[in-house]
Amino acid sequence: MRMTSEPPPGYVAFVTRHLEPLRRDAAQVVGGEEDADTLYVDVLTDVATRWPWLELERTRLGHPKAADDFLGRVWKRRSERFFAGPEEPEDRQITVTPEQKPQKPTRRVYVSTAVRLAPVVVPKRRSSKAFIAGPVSEAAIAWWHAYENIRRRRLVYAGFAVLVLLLALAQVSGPREM
Template sequence: MRLIPPMDDEPPPDYVAFVASHQQQLRAEAYRLVGGAPVFEEIYRDVLTDLAGRWRRLRWLGKTEAHMRQRLAARTKQWREDQVYDVEVRVLRPPSPAVPVRSPGGSLALRKAAVLEGTARAALDALADAEIAWVHAYLRSQWRRALAYAIGSVLLVLTMIQYMAWLSTDPL
């Protein structure tokens, strides 16, 4: 019996529904906060991962949206602190390929995407984002659990050594 049960390896349906309902809002807010930088996708996924790691407790407390907004602000602030140095950018013309690249209709995936309805893709996109974030949070929880076991084992051995040393001292 465990005091805190381990995290499931599959996202619960309520988490997937939450991600699907807040996906557009969260993406737009992340895009707005970073000023349109391409890193907004990374911040978006990191926020979902942070939310997935604490999902059971946040859902129980009813603070899922507040935590999502707080983590978005924290991740954006962390990104802004990393943007300290000015960068000089020179745009060079890319070299022309030796063999001309031509694709009459694009890849098979692009041709199929044109046939799919937008709503079908949006639902799959939300599911994919939710599952990716859940897997990252699951792996993070596994690392934390292993680290807790290692630290607990070291502390147990040190406590036993200290106790044995205390028992072996001669009372005067």
């Protein structure tokens, strides 16, 4: 199956149905709405990557909830992975150092590409709340991420195939001893 560069209407409708619950659940998992897009955008991208197969499963194999089931599995895996990290050792050592000028802690801020592009795609609302991208913008961005992931994978597979072919040719046409 070939993936187009624009999301199909079925995927946009799927994102429209699931976006608000995903945002709400992501905010609970990551601890705040400002960082929620570090999780739910990846989940939507994973679904977009598999969308052609999920549609095939829904239409041809008679599993109408294929995308919903896959979303649940991806959500579980991504949200568990969000907390997974190196465990802290039990024995902690405290080192006392001379007083130094306090440094401002640096924190990497993750912002969804959909949120950055939203003012271009959808005009801002006139409320005092922060602008939140709509389902169409989120679907388009997640679809584009999936499209790029698939394109990158194909390039890696092609490079690997060329490497194997070159190694096979080198083995066959190598120096022969007489």
